[in-house]
Amino acid sequence: MMRMRTIKPWWVIAAFLSGLTFAMFAEELILSTHESRLEFAAPRVHFLVGKPLERLRNASEVPFVFKITLWSGTRAHILREVPARFVVSYDLWEEKFSVTKLATPRRAARHLTDNAAEAWCLQEMSQDVTGIGATEPLWARLEIRAEDDKESGLPFGRGNITDSGISLTSLIEIFSHPAATAQPHWNVETGPVTLDELRRARPPG
Amino acid sequence: MRTLLITGIFAMVLPVACSPLPDEPPDQETGPTNVNTRLIVEKVEISGEGITKLSDPLRSEIGEVAGKNFDQTLLERLADRIKQELHAPDVRMHVVKSDMPDHVIVNFEIGAEHEKRFDLDLARFLYDSKQGWSGQGHATVNIHENAFSFGMVSDGDRLSERFAGIQAAFERKHVLTDRLQLRFDFSSYHEQWNDATLLQAAPEDIYRTRTQFSPTATVVILEPLVFSFGVDFARYRLNLPVANTESSNAVVSTLRYHQRWGSAKDRGEHDLRASYSERAGTHFLESDPVFARHEAEARYRFRRGHQDLAVGFLAGLISGRAPLFERFTLGNAETLRGWNKFDLDPLGGSHVAHGSIDYVYRGFLVFYDTGAVWDRPDQREQKQSLGLGCKKAGFQLAVAFPVRSGAADPVFYAGMNF
Numbered sequence: 001m002m003r004m005r006t007i008k009p010w011w012v013i014a015a016f017l018s019g020l021t022f023a024m025f026a027e028e029l030i031l032s033t034h035e036s037r038l039e040f041a042a043p044r045v046h047f048l049v050g051k052p053l054e055r056l057r058n059a060s061e062v063p064f065v066f067k068i069t070l071w072s073g074t075r076a077h078i079l080r081e082v083p084a085r086f087v088v089s090y091d092l093w094e095e096k097f098s099v100t101k102l103a104t105p106r107r108a109a110r111h112l113t114d115n116a117a118e119a120w121c122l123q124e125m126s127q128d129v130t131g132i133g134a135t136e137p138l139w140a141r142l143e144i145r146a147e148d149d150k151e152s153g154l155p156f157g158r159g160n161i162t163d164s165g166i167s168l169t170s171l172i173e174i175f176s177h178p179a180a181t182a183q184p185h186w187n188v189e190t191g192p193v194t195l196d197e198l199r200r201a202r203p204p205g
Numbered sequence: 206m207r208t209l210l211i212t213g214i215f216a217m218v219l220p221v222a223c224s225p226l227p228d229e230p231p232d233q234e235t236g237p238t239n240v241n242t243r244l245i246v247e248k249v250e251i252s253g254e255g256i257t258k259l260s261d262p263l264r265s266e267i268g269e270v271a272g273k274n275f276d277q278t279l280l281e282r283l284a285d286r287i288k289q290e291l292h293a294p295d296v297r298m299h300v301v302k303s304d305m306p307d308h309v310i311v312n313f314e315i316g317a318e319h320e321k322r323f324d325l326d327l328a329r330f331l332y333d334s335k336q337g338w339s340g341q342g343h344a345t346v347n348i349h350e351n352a353f354s355f356g357m358v359s360d361g362d363r364l365s366e367r368f369a370g371i372q373a374a375f376e377r378k379h380v381l382t383d384r385l386q387l388r389f390d391f392s393s394y395h396e397q398w399n400d401a402t403l404l405q406a407a408p409e410d411i412y413r414t415r416t417q418f419s420p421t422a423t424v425v426i427l428e429p430l431v432f433s434f435g436v437d438f439a440r441y442r443l444n445l446p447v448a449n450t451e452s453s454n455a456v457v458s459t460l461r462y463h464q465r466w467g468s469a470k471d472r473g474e475h476d477l478r479a480s481y482s483e484r485a486g487t488h489f490l491e492s493d494p495v496f497a498r499h500e501a502e503a504r505y506r507f508r509r510g511h512q513d514l515a516v517g518f519l520a521g522l523i524s525g526r527a528p529l530f531e532r533f534t535l536g537n538a539e540t541l542r543g544w545n546k547f548d549l550d551p552l553g554g555s556h557v558a559h560g561s562i563d564y565v566y567r568g569f570l571v572f573y574d575t576g577a578v579w580d581r582p583d584q585r586e587q588k589q590s591l592g593l594g595c596k597k598a599g600f601q602l603a604v605a606f607p608v609r610s611g612a613a614d615p616v617f618y619a620g621m622n623f
Contacts, residue, residue, distance in 0.1 A: 059300035
């Protein structure tokens with residue numbers, strides 16, 4: 001007679017919890033589509049913390065450099081690299097954040113909570129995906145770096161901020177060097193995923 | 206009446222309805238990136254060590270920030286200037302809300318000195334085409350408020366002798382109060398003499414070695430007036446067939462004034478230094494030579510943009526018989542530039558009067574010196590010299606010409622901090 005093997009309930013719970021934990025930490029960069037744009041969210045990434053937050057609460061503005069990298073087809077094929085620069089400040093009296101995207105035209109959002117300010121930056125990084133095949137595998141990476149007080153004088157420093165921000169070349173150059181150990185930085189990525197999958201996963205409405 | 210009312214409503218609503226929509230998105234921004242620029246700085250405070258040493262121009266610039274809008278770039282620049290002026294390891298800026306709405310208080314916190322700090326610097330370096338090389342270097346160790354320094358020097362420029370040897374000093378910058386400092390200087394030199402000096406000097410005036418010890422105290426009477434007093438014990442071994450040592454022990458006192466005002470960036474910065482010093486060799490301190498040496502010096506400097514004007518004045522008088530190292534010399538890298546001190550007075554003089562004007566524009570230097578050094582009134586003869594060169598960040602390269610009839614015999618100078 002064949003003996004039935006029973007699965008202990010605590011194994012089920014452990015598997016569920018480890019899966020949940022994996023899911024929580026693995027899916028830090030969440031992709032979604034809206035019309036022809038690819039949007040990014042990273043609810044677990046908080047860059048308005050630590051040293052940058054300390055500087056913000058001391059009335060200083062803190063520049064952050066963002067970069068989205070998209071791969072299509074294979075991981076070896078970079079579809080595009082899009083850097084952008086944001087300057088965050090914190091109103092000491094209103095106790096709210098303001099974010100300015102240094103681009104032409106310059107865009108800004110005021111009176112935000114910390115989470116809303118972070119989300120606004122990511123929202124501004126959305127990408128037009130017209131022309132990308134619906135079944136083509138995509139990978140995406142988000143990199144964020146806070147610029148240090150001292151380094152902001154060079155070569156993309158406060159003194160060099162213009163209405164059009166800084167040149168694309170210099171922004172890409174920033175990310176071509178690894179972040180200094182003391183420099184606050186965050187990297188998250190996801191993929192492969194197709195636009196079809198993202199559209200199917202989108203809640204109706 | 207109704208028609209009139211409808212017409213009125215249309216007149217008000219139509220222009221609004223027909224006005225073109227703005228081209229820009231609602232969140233398009235052209236204002237400052239830091240929202241705190243709307244806030245007003247109520248006051249600026251400075252905390253930490255060495256606040257009293259801040260210059261008046263910087264103080265006034267810091268004071269001007271109060272009442273204006275918060276400007277992070279300006280405040281960071283001021284923090285950097287405080288750091289530079291005080292040689293502070295760090296100056297942190299803290300911004301907090303004040304009691305008044307939309308106002309902030311800025312505090313510059315000057316970081317404490319490191320417990321130990323070691324400095325090595327070439328204090329002075331000079332090449333003179335007539336006198337040769339001169340140089341002076343120091344190593345300083347700061348422990349708490351005590352500074353120990355040790356240095357080496359070889360100087361053929363300042364005195365009628367070339368002296369080479371070691372220098373050591375201990376300084377305590379605060380004794381019970383910020384207004385009192387103590388300093389002990391020790392030096393030991395070997396001397397070399399020019400033939401012109403040896404020819405004119407009496408054998409008992411020439412010495413081979415000189416050792417000096419000088420404890421002094423400095424009191425800040427009332428900023429910017431400072432008074433130093435102390436004693437200077439000098440022993441020198443004469444260059445006689447029978448070795449003989451003499452002592453020149455003097456009471457030393459100096460009154461100094463230093464004031465700076467204005468700013469080089471706008472209306473110009475003024476800097477005025479003046480001092481009067483007296484050294485009295487007395488039998489009371491068992492001094493062999495008995496003398497009284499008086500020296501008055503003043504220097505005014507005006508800087509604006511790329512222009513830098515300096516006017517200097519020196520007058521001195523020695524009564525009694527002073528050793529050669531106390532006597533006044535002209536014709537070196539600082540006075541009557543272009544003249545050779547051994548042509549003017551190889552022994553130095555007991556009387557001196559000197560004036561100079563230096564003008565620098567974008568690093569290009571021109572100067573004029575005039576003065577006389579003498580023992581007896583009939584020896585007094587005013588000399589003049591002119592020169593040009595370049596001067597930048599302590600480094601100077603110049604050629605100077607004595608104004609006299611006959612062939613021009615220029616002197617070349619190159620060096621730092623002279």
